[in-house]
Amino acid sequence: MIIEAIKDRIETELLVFMDELDREHFLSKTSPFLFRIIREFTLRKGKRIRPILFLPGYLGFADRAAENLYHCALSIELLHNFTLVHDDIIDKSLFQRGKPSMYAYLTEYLKKRRRIKFNVKDMAPASGDVMYALALSAFLTINECWDRKEKAFKRLIRSAVSTGSGEFMEILCGTTGLERMKKTEICKIYELKTADYTFAIPLVTGAILAGADEKETGRLLRFGKNAGIAFQIKDDLLDILDAERVGRRDPFIEVQEAN
Amino acid sequence: MIIEAIKDRIETELLVFMDELDREHFLSKTSPFLFRIIREFTLRKGKRIRPILFLPGYLGFADRAAENLYHCALSIELLHNFTLVHDDIIDKSLFQRGKPSMYAYLTEYLKKRRRIKFNVKDMAPASGDVMYALALSAFLTINECWDRKEKAFKRLIRSAVSTGSGEFMEILCGTTGLERMKKTEICKIYELKTADYTFAIPLVTGAILAGADEKETGRLLRFGKNAGIAFQIKDDLLDILDAERVGRRDPFIEVQEAN
Numbered sequence: 001m002i003i004e005a006i007k008d009r010i011e012t013e014l015l016v017f018m019d020e021l022d023r024e025h026f027l028s029k030t031s032p033f034l035f036r037i038i039r040e041f042t043l044r045k046g047k048r049i050r051p052i053l054f055l056p057g058y059l060g061f062a063d064r065a066a067e068n069l070y071h072c073a074l075s076i077e078l079l080h081n082f083t084l085v086h087d088d089i090i091d092k093s094l095f096q097r098g099k100p101s102m103y104a105y106l107t108e109y110l111k112k113r114r115r116i117k118f119n120v121k122d123m124a125p126a127s128g129d130v131m132y133a134l135a136l137s138a139f140l141t142i143n144e145c146w147d148r149k150e151k152a153f154k155r156l157i158r159s160a161v162s163t164g165s166g167e168f169m170e171i172l173c174g175t176t177g178l179e180r181m182k183k184t185e186i187c188k189i190y191e192l193k194t195a196d197y198t199f200a201i202p203l204v205t206g207a208i209l210a211g212a213d214e215k216e217t218g219r220l221l222r223f224g225k226n227a228g229i230a231f232q233i234k235d236d237l238l239d240i241l242d243a244e245r246v247g248r249r250d251p252f253i254e255v256q257e258a259n
Numbered sequence: 260m261i262i263e264a265i266k267d268r269i270e271t272e273l274l275v276f277m278d279e280l281d282r283e284h285f286l287s288k289t290s291p292f293l294f295r296i297i298r299e300f301t302l303r304k305g306k307r308i309r310p311i312l313f314l315p316g317y318l319g320f321a322d323r324a325a326e327n328l329y330h331c332a333l334s335i336e337l338l339h340n341f342t343l344v345h346d347d348i349i350d351k352s353l354f355q356r357g358k359p360s361m362y363a364y365l366t367e368y369l370k371k372r373r374r375i376k377f378n379v380k381d382m383a384p385a386s387g388d389v390m391y392a393l394a395l396s397a398f399l400t401i402n403e404c405w406d407r408k409e410k411a412f413k414r415l416i417r418s419a420v421s422t423g424s425g426e427f428m429e430i431l432c433g434t435t436g437l438e439r440m441k442k443t444e445i446c447k448i449y450e451l452k453t454a455d456y457t458f459a460i461p462l463v464t465g466a467i468l469a470g471a472d473e474k475e476t477g478r479l480l481r482f483g484k485n486a487g488i489a490f491q492i493k494d495d496l497l498d499i500l501d502a503e504r505v506g507r508r509d510p511f512i513e514v515q516e517a518n
Binding site for chain 2: 024025027030031033034086089090121122123126127129130132133134136137140146147149150153154157158160161162163164165167168169171172188192
């Protein structure tokens, strides 16, 4: 029930949030097409695991909800969307959250244009970069004291470095072959690429912003990393099972469930 | 002479800076290959326009140099390097700063691998994303008061949004054809993509960090944007002239001059 109430509030705030980002960065003025697709992409239905984890991370240690708490929570969702855009380019995924992926969307857009000098792999990073910057800017809107904001923000950035490194490591491993990979390497990729920013970071940054101490955030970090690795193992197993049952499920539903 | 002294100091600090980034983010441990290429790429000779402009922007309004002032200046250089990596992917440029571009480097790396599931356009965004995150984290290392840091950082992020939007707009224009473009559109792309983050932002963020008021930073912003547009016009003219003189110049030298 509490999770459902948080999720409803997140969906409502997401609408307000997108309008505020637009006002702050003049996006619909300078880049109407780009803003339209980012907005549509962001407002798609999703599980919202990251903002949902961020909120108890914060509220578990705070006396009251700070101003713009939900915007701060949503910034992590936006950061996730940015990684989805970059991942879909890498995997050439056509669907994301039950609708065409940004990769598919831009491919379609380019098909209709007569002069195609660039391809979709050129356009999508730029749209992802804008989402990345918007997310980071939104994280700082929370009205909390500066030392906590700095500490939480640095942790968020460190996690962005980990995610990028994990993504890079995964691609490198793809060039040597799965059967040669060690279990520890796979776990390291899970930890860097998924566990840190999906589970650990929402909990830990929320707690840091609310003033939790090192011991408390250390516990949340360990819990988040382990829960994240477990999540990713299950997610990969489901992918394998789904691949074996090809044709029996609707790809739109599969995609919705995976994120 | 002053500019030369600043540039020498920048080069010295860049070495220290890369080691500190490594210690902070454990990069050579978790991603040795990625860190090695980012380090090599960052330490290549360059004009260093952005950190050079940042320093007088700061020192013109400050009583003294804050701790980690140079690290903060270098973060803008790193941010620039990140855009070079993404641009080289889009343009399929083989050279950058007189050496193989990250695009060329990774293409070569993949050629030597037997199982190639991914291509270089998949790998390069991840390396760019890591550089982006490292740059933002470094900007916050300066020891200045928090309200100034927040204000300067938000301006830096807004500029990152502009740069991404400008890049996206340029790609869109490429699909409709140059002869159909309006002069105002070209100037808007120049402003968003180059002028803001190359000239205006180093000056303005430096000044904000040192405590300059709105009026003073407003002047620097206008100067920076106009100087940046002029720079880009000249840069494009040189590109056209160079294209007409193909074969007469060494591509390594051309690339060094362009950045």
